[in-house]
Amino acid sequence: MAEKNDKYGKELDLAVRIVHMACSLCQKVQQSLVSAASGHVLAKDDDSPVTIADWSVQATVSWLLSEFLEGWSVSIVAEEDVQTLSKPEAASLLSAVVNTVNECLAEAPKYGLQCPKKVLGTSQILEAISRCNSTGGPTGRHWVLDPVDGTLGFLRGDQYAVALGFLEDGKLVLGVLGCPNYPMRKELLNYNHQCNQIKPTSPPSSDIWQKGCVMYARRGTGQAWMQPLIHGDTKFEWPNSATLLQASPVDDPSLATFCEPVEKANSNHLFTEGLVNSIGLKNRPMRVHSMVKYAAIARGDAEVYIKFARSGYKEKIWDHAAGVVIVEEAGGVVTDAGGRPLDFSRGLYLEGLDRGIVACSGPILHDKIIGAVYASWDSSNL
Numbered sequence: 001m002a003e004k005n006d007k008y009g010k011e012l013d014l015a016v017r018i019v020h021m022a023c024s025l026c027q028k029v030q031q032s033l034v035s036a037a038s039g040h041v042l043a044k045d046d047d048s049p050v051t052i053a054d055w056s057v058q059a060t061v062s063w064l065l066s067e068f069l070e071g072w073s074v075s076i077v078a079e080e081d082v083q084t085l086s087k088p089e090a091a092s093l094l095s096a097v098v099n100t101v102n103e104c105l106a107e108a109p110k111y112g113l114q115c116p117k118k119v120l121g122t123s124q125i126l127e128a129i130s131r132c133n134s135t136g137g138p139t140g141r142h143w144v145l146d147p148v149d150g151t152l153g154f155l156r157g158d159q160y161a162v163a164l165g166f167l168e169d170g171k172l173v174l175g176v177l178g179c180p181n182y183p184m185r186k187e188l189l190n191y192n193h194q195c196n197q198i199k200p201t202s203p204p205s206s207d208i209w210q211k212g213c214v215m216y217a218r219r220g221t222g223q224a225w226m227q228p229l230i231h232g233d234t235k236f237e238w239p240n241s242a243t244l245l246q247a248s249p250v251d252d253p254s255l256a257t258f259c260e261p262v263e264k265a266n267s268n269h270l271f272t273e274g275l276v277n278s279i280g281l282k283n284r285p286m287r288v289h290s291m292v293k294y295a296a297i298a299r300g301d302a303e304v305y306i307k308f309a310r311s312g313y314k315e316k317i318w319d320h321a322a323g324v325v326i327v328e329e330a331g332g333v334v335t336d337a338g339g340r341p342l343d344f345s346r347g348l349y350l351e352g353l354d355r356g357i358v359a360c361s362g363p364i365l366h367d368k369i370i371g372a373v374y375a376s377w378d379s380s381n382l
């Protein structure tokens with residue numbers, strides 16, 4: 001962990017504590033959603049799901065960043081807004097969000113942070129959510145938040161992530177990724193998804209499933225770290241509990257494992273199948289929701305992550321920021337399909353992205369995949 005005087009040390013320390021809190025919030029909401037088999041799930045305009053957890057995490061993170069970075073006029077780029085939540089028919093949803101946020105903030109001392117002097121009211125919570133309306137850009141400091149990435153995975157009792165990145169002058173400098181359902185063994189990561197597809201209402205039950213982690217990295221250190229999630233009455237303690245992450249040394253495609261989004265609608269599975277076959281990648285794909293795919297590369301559980309969204313879809317910065325810096329500092333390489341670094345300096349979207357995203361555990365494998373993309377592209381139906 002960064003010493004307190006190091007650049008961004010204060011921000012990283014705070015962000016890690018906040019993400020631990022957010023993960024704990026999500027675990028509680030996920031348990032209650034899965035056991036109620038219904039609950040507060042809404043569809044957004046683009047038909048994607050949003051839950052109590054998405055809004056509650058955004059409110060909690062926003063409140064904590066503003067409180068502890070006072071005077072920095074905190075700028076936050078985040079996924080959710082308050083439109084749906086402010087409608088009269090969403091009153092019970094809003095009250096659940098208010099309770100969830102206050103319960104989470106009351107636990108702040110366990111994470112070494114102060115809780116609010118008074119319980120936060122509805123308007124303060126709506127304000128905290130809507131304050132995250134920054135559009136980022138090439139100058140200044142901006143936090144980039146995906147409160148729940150992989151909401152679909154979250155609803156299935158499967159993989160999801162809380163992702164918090166930090167940009168300065170258009171450059172990604174910090175990434176913190178909370179993975180509350182990240183299992184301890186790689187085989188379980190794959191099995192977890194399949195298991196929950198068959199039995200979507202069964203939450204992971206044994207300790208091994210529930211053991212989550214928080215990963216973090218600071219640009220330029222060449223180090224990425226992982227801590228176990230805080231459970232029960234354990235007090236937050238670090239840097240003692242952190243272990244160094246190292247991306248996989250495998251550079252032979254025939255030995256590599258690749259991961260990709262679960263949903264065909266989010267990435268072209270047919271194209272990646274042709275692509276990985278063409279370079280002799282034999283292992284079957286690990287289909288995992290959310291930025292846990294970046295976490296798997298950083299931790300050495302997989303070697304390649306490929307995402308080719310349908311043409312016309314614009315990738316949002318909060319779906320990648322935290323994961324990219326963690327993979328890069330763990331020794332990996334992340335670019336677009338043309339081999340260029342992702343550009344976080346141009347607002348809400350990864351503008352100028354060439355076709356898709358390719359993240360690899362190292363440069364040799366990355367070169368091979370990019371070469372294969374060029375070779376496969378013309379014959380593809382994208």
Ligand SMILES: Nc1ncnc2c1ncn2[C@@H]1O[C@H](COP(=O)(O)OS(=O)(=O)O)[C@@H](OP(=O)(O)O)[C@H]1O
Pocket residue numbers: 048079146148149150151152153260261262263264265266267288289290291309310313316319
């Ligand atoms: N049509 C389309 N194409 C590409 N990407 C899309 C699309 N729609 C949504 N999204 C974004 O995908 C985020 C989830 O990515 P995943 O890799 O987890 O996808 S998947 O659930 O495994 O299929 C998801 O993030 P969350 O909304 O935070 O869950 C979306 O931002």
Ligand SMILES: [Mg+2]
Pocket residue numbers: 146148149150318319
């Ligand atoms: Mg997302």
Ligand SMILES: [Mg+2]
Pocket residue numbers: 054079146147148149150151
């Ligand atoms: Mg999200």
Ligand SMILES: [Mg+2]
Pocket residue numbers: 048049079151
């Ligand atoms: Mg979403």
